[in-house]
Amino acid sequence: MACEMAKIDRNYAHFALFGRSPLSMEEILEVNGVDTSECKVFWHDARGDYAEFSSDARTESATRGAMKHINDFVHPQVIIMDDSKREDSFFSKAMKTKVKETGTALIEVPLGRYEEWLWMTRLDAGSLSNWHKPNIDILIHAPAGSSGSLIRLLKSLYNAEYRGLKVPRLTIALPTKIEPALQNYLGGFMWPPWRDFSEQNGLTVRHRIPSSRTSSEQASIRFVESFYPPNSKDNHVLVLSPQAEMSPLYLQYLHSSILEYYYQYWGAGNDLMGISLDVPTAFLDGKDGFKQPTLGNMSYNKHAQDADPQIPSPFLYQAISSTANLIQGEKWAAFHDFLSKRIQASHSGKTGKKDHKVVPETEPAWVEFFMELARARGWTMLHPPTSLVTIHNELAQIPEEFSRPPASDTKATEVFKQSDHPEEEPFLLSADPPVPVEHIEADPSRSFMPLHQMLPFNGELQDLASLPWLDHEGSLTSHGGRICQGQC
Template sequence: MPLLQRPFHGDEELGKKDDDHKQGTKGHMGRAWQQRRLNGPRRSNLKKIALVLLVIIGFYYFFKNMPTDLEQPRQRPSFIPPTGPNAPAPKSVPERYDSVSKMADDDASETPLHNFNGPIKFYQLASTLHAVTTRGSSPINQNVLFAAASLKSAASLLPIACDMGIRARNYVHFALMGRDDISMDILKSVNGVGKDCGITFHDARPDFSISSSDWRMEVSSAAAFKHINDFVNPQATFVDSSGEEEVWFLKGLNQRAATLGRTIIELPDNAGQNLMWITLLDSSSLSAWNKASIDFIVHAQPSASGSLMRLLESLKKADFFSSSYPRLTIELPRDIDEPSKRYLEGFKWPPKSDHSSSLLTLRHRIPQHGINSDESSARFLEGFWPANPSANHILVLSPQVELSPLFYHYLKYTMLEYKYAGNNPAVENLLSLSLDLPSTYLNDTTKFTPPVSNSTVGDNVVNTGVSPFLWQAPNSNAALYFGDKWIELHDFVSQSLESQRTRPTPTTLNEKAVSKTYPSWLEHVLRLARARGYWTLYPNFENEDRLVTLHNDLYQPPEEFAEEVKSDLENENDELGADPSHYLSLKNKDSETTLLKTNLLSMMPNKGELPKPWDMPVLTYDGERVEVDGLHKLGLAYSEIFRREVGGCGLDDMEKVKVEGEVGDLFCLKDQKS
């Protein structure tokens, strides 16, 4: 039988076994197959390589997101409070340094690198904030805050905070926001802060604070203040401005406080000596620290350059501590003497400033003829108008006065206490604060002796010594007039002058209770004070030092009364016309007193603690001592007479309701016109 034809004729290799094609088999086909196997990986190897790459990528992202080398924050600063009412304290707190700072600890000569910018966490802040029991949730409370990042600044602030806490007018909180890894217990111990200080401490330092960058610490300060504000609502926050504090801390805190509308009080380096009166103020007063502003106005007299320069030089030497400088307006007469011109050309206000930040305004009168009392009053009052009557006030200064370097301390202290303190109903009757203690009454014919404070012990009245007092008589030498009363005075003078123009001069306006040695506008202020029952607060120190001294050596009478006063003084030189009691203040050789230059509190009665208005002596304008209710009754009686004689009101006219800032209830002229 013939053999079957093979399907692949001539291919002898197909009939062999595959033993010859195993690895290592020689031959052309075997070598080619072996080469392909060596050059190309198998599918299982590719899976292993992919798995290794995934693991490497995972480790890469894991280490990239570790806090130790994060370059930009990947989330906003977070505050981690306890998760429940009985939540346990935070677990182990991370150390405040990383590997870089650990290496620096081994070599003390190296400084830790401040390059960490990881997410911010406050591990110690939640526990103290949740424990606050001082009405922190209320927007109006008695909480104040002292905050520091530098340990030197903390050492400066803590004695002040302790003194304030001991006085117990406020609830005092202290927050540490710096880099240092000091424990709060050691901070208290080193600075002598005990439980008697009554300070609530808050550790507001972030994690990894030592190695944190300035940017991270700035954001941390702002975030920490935000959390403290949410739980404490501090009415005022004290920081150190002596130059020892961290720049990033001040920047972050101030920016966040401005956003939240919170008051920041910057304390200078001598605050622990000269500024301790701030510890006597309550939280309501302190919250107005930066909101209340004061303008200065000086009405210069002709041919009196020496007096003007002496006053301005004393202003330049005054201590304005950390407060902003007030605006200064100088009303110049028509004829300016040459020395005054040269002096004002080089005068700068504030003293250390360039022209771009000048707060000086010069006003020069145009009319060449002499002015009468009404024109003088109107021109002077037009020199100031408060944009915000509750916050803008004016200090009137006579060129005859020289100021103590500490006058602004007393002015701000009394202004904050008596104008902005909480629960003070007597503020409605407070017209002004005087820096001057007059030697005579307003008529300048009788010597004035300041009253002493009395208290009742059983059935006996006991003299308790020197005290500030309330006097119905206003002052034009050196007095701060409050903005709300100033706009009321504007309306009062305006309607009084209109009454004089349309009606015969009444008896009340003919009565001149103020001497011609004082400017004419003071007479209008006295009439308003008598009609409203207003008073002026006068200082009274235990020694002879004063806030201002009055120089009569270069005295010039007001322009509107210049001719009359000079004529009267010349007549007094004639023995036949001499009146020994006339213009008594000009004859008083003891009017020039020494100026207060030492610590303010040491010179004030009761160690500087200001008495309540109802505990001070109260005097009528002519010196009669009365109670507060008695002064109110006198005001009602005078206002009735004023309404009839000046205001044009008849007996049948109904009594009008008093409107704040207006005196329409004292006048009926508009009603008659209509």
């Protein structure tokens, strides 16, 4: 892993040898097949004198002393060690004591997961030094009749890979009517997956009180109030649709992308509103024909000679959906403020006449409001080259605020109109009831390979400025707004 990090050449990699082994550093490198002429790592023998004969207390003291010298002369930004379950107790204790004193980030690679964690070697020291800072809250708003879909989503979240990472908090907002099967499942659902029975359940469940038909404003307010970041720089929200089924590697991808684009030394994410786990298969208005950009559409690519230009590329899209998107904390706080002012302006008449919706009525009402803010500020969403979530089509539900009876049912239509709230509907709605949009379901088999093998360039994340950029209409443009002719 150290050699892999040195090969990527984004950091200066140092390897310090501790413990009681009587073998010399050269012998240990030879046994492990390390060629120092190829592996450009700085090697340090940090063992104390007579280490093989030392007691645990003396070896622990020697480890702390060696770490003091390393901190004084090397100034490490992050320390990476093997799983503490595998390391000697004196070593783990000494390392954790020293990082508390220095404030240096300590990363433990889960036992036997070196190959699966090679994506970490692609991050720079600025990103890795903030390893423990990001916090993710998962937010799921379940419509009526979605029990089967919600249980499937919760099972995929439960079975995902979390070892070595901070497990997100989970909040589920339930509809007014809860089906018995869902209630029984939630009663035995444990979160985080490996929590001890003596620990409190990390799951938060909210159950809406029945009321009259929900308007677009009411639904948007209820959704946005479900979460607010206590620290907008480090707290983010992952919005999931009950139709989603997560890849086991979803958190690894989110964690690496957050560190790369929000915490790297040079900064890059001022206009990045979030990170999607999904690749759209339709345009923002619900029409078919969306074409994912390829590596040939990148503005520049240092791996251009080795990469196939027809391979799907990660890309930036000035659009958002409710399927599976992480929204950065500062952008969510800005949206919270925008929505309160937008609703006040709508009721005061300052917004003028109503406009037609840009987003179809198959998406929740809050998406339209968020799109107004995103287009005004030039925000974009980062999409992966391959989907890390499967969006299922069966049991798809229309949002409650947009569901209505067919025009042929005159009695139901009349009752519907009597419960209408025209003053709380800021957009012109279609005369016809919305129909769920078919989504091409992703192939789940790719989830069984390590993350760096799923991504182009062997998992090395690319500069945002080099990625293809799509406007809200799905047109490929340059970052300056110029329509691309051929390639960007």
